[in-house]
Amino acid sequence: MVLTVRDMAVTRGGLAILEGVSFDLAAGEALVLRGPNGIGKTTLLRSVAGLQPPERGTVSGAEDQIAHAGHSDGLKAMLSVTENLRFWASVFGVTEIEPALMSFALTELRHRMAGTLSAGQKRRLGLARLMVTGRPIWVLDEPTVSLDTASVALFAEAVRRHLRNGGSALMATHIDLGLAEARVLDLTPFKAAPRARQMDEAFL
């Protein structure tokens, strides 16, 4: 198992939203998290990525292994497509950005400023960033927002290639990604009973 989550409970805005979530992720495996709006998919993914500490439970195998892609793409409007990618590549110590540009059909846009791209093109660039991290576990939050069907297919192909190379992916999504092999975990049964948390953290 590359990633193991045990008995995790997460809170958003001081309210417990999920509890008792456990799952495993093996190399070459994709896991799709489903559930209605507000169930806590984003919060759970942020906790797995280490951006916020879980209320309870453990995540093992995540340290320096995760490439997280949240709702925003982290692009700089005044940098070109290549400059944006090259920056993230050098942060993660990767030199090659061409495969990432190719996989998401960004080669023709490479010299455009990121601020002039359409929403779907920005998303593609945001996803291409995952490929220059060189990290084995992709944690993706609604990765296909504003992508058309052709781009969703590009994305599914990129994920499949990542899985073939021994990586794994943890995704929260509503729509079908065309990844028939992905396991699905419905989060609805893990919804926490409504109760307030201890007071002290609410002030932080």
Next chain:
Amino acid sequence: MRALLLRDLMLSIRAGGGFGLGLAFFLIVTVLVPFGVGPQTELLSRIAPGILWIGALLACLLSLDRILALDWEDGSLDLLATAPLPMEGIVTVKAFAHWITTGLPLVLAAPVLGVLLNLPGDAYLWVVVSLAVGTPALSVIGTFGAALTVGLKRGGLLMSLLVLPLYVPTLIFGAEVARRGGEGLTVQAPLLLLAGISFGAIALLPFASAAVLRINLR
């Protein structure tokens, strides 16, 4: 780390960056003060070191909310937090980039603008020295303030209120170095204290900034 520094510098030079902001503000303050004070060269040269220091400090303050807020808005800060860079390193680089784009131009512009304020001849050297020693502290303390208020909508006011008291010691000793230098007195004591503040801030505050940033990113 170097990539982050280069990116921040490139962003601040490109359109919409904050490169000229502090410098322009500094210029406006030092041009307007002589008009406000009136044609008394004697009075003007007495207050010149203090005015230059206050102008530099406010110019620094003006650009602080850009240090982290922009990266927070577009999600880069979350991504940097999961990158293999230590958070302490990220805030140090951010503060350094802020100093290069704001503090360093102020240091270089101060002797030119000193002419407008009838700065005493002996004071030029000490204004530049005191700004060069003191402005890194302004950037590092400012980054701490920016980290405290990151994620707050319109956090600029709160940040100014938090940061200004922390700026006071730097201002006191910085202006004192420039004043004493201008009057031909010994500057050793205030200069050492100013350097102490700068080095202390550079050594300790990145840890505090990184800690509050981790809490704010939750």
